[in-house]
Amino acid sequence: MDARTLDLINLELDGRLDAAGQAELDAALADDPAARARREQLRAVARKLADAPAPALPLDFRDSVLRRLPQRVNRRLRAPRFWRGGLALAASVVAAVIVLRVVQHGPALSPDQLGATLAPATATVTPAPRPGGLSLNFTLPQAPADLVIDLPGEGPLTAFGEQGAAPIVEGRRIVVVAAGGSFAVHVSGDIDGFSANLVRGEAVTPVTVRVP
């Protein structure tokens, strides 16, 4: 049996043989018992693969995937190193609340005054009020990270993203798995302030709030 015949047998097995190829194979098989035997062996391989049982999917598979979505981010946030950056986080919370009030109720502090209170960072967010909530326009460095937005207060929140953002809402926390770039997260609910942090591994970096 030559290599061409073996190729034709494989192509036939994969349903890729056209009429001319099939005629060529049939002619080759008619004159070659070894080729006929090989075709049967390869068909048997395909049957065995198809018939080999696989274990059943775990019943809770989907739930276990969905449960891991927020947990993975929360676990990082609960890491001890996170609390070493607690002061920076607290500062960003306070700043965000102040900035939000400026946005919603008019400037009480100048942008310079606000900027002086914020931790330096390359990641920025520009908040803007929207009916029933808040729009957060982010510009993040080009690097994979989890963007964690915390909104103090009570009551349910809903969120949707733009420009590729897919926010996941968990109580008063919103998580966006981000790769960097610019995108918007629109939040609805009872909102009185927010903080935003980038979480990469165990490193937490506050996102700088910019006044529009």
Added chain:
Amino acid sequence: MVEEEADEALVTRCRNGDGGGFATLVGRYERVIFNLAYRMLGDPDAARDVAQAAFLKALENLHRFDSRFRFYSWLYRIAMNEALDVIGHRGRQRELTDVHLADDDPARDAQTADLGERVRGALGALTPDHRAVLVLRHYQDLSYEEIGRVLELPDATVKSRLFEARERLRVRLADPAGEH
């Protein structure tokens, strides 16, 4: 095709923050992704972990998905890469165990192992590259072109690798009794 449009719609929902869209995608593809991982790894526990990791990675990288292509091809690629990573970390030790099961004791293989075990052992004895094309062709029913997209290989390479893998599997699965 209706299903592909539905996938696109679900991806759009995910991108808009609708967690239900992602849950539906997981439900739609959980069996095939788990099966792909199992056929690559031969271990249900590792397959579950790889399948979970694949879905999570897909969600994380959804903004990179190019909607001109089929979602499932992209998902298969993620799952296959996850499985190949596990195989790479696992090293050759496990593979050699499977080779022993498949090759060195054919009598035991024929008498005590069922077809699933024989196929698992024979697949485990192949190189990961050969196993990947076989799994995508025979268990996921992908065309040469689709396999090429998943594995990022030219079609000609897919074809030659598949034929070679099939030939090796034929030898490993040869029935001592001569049955087909």
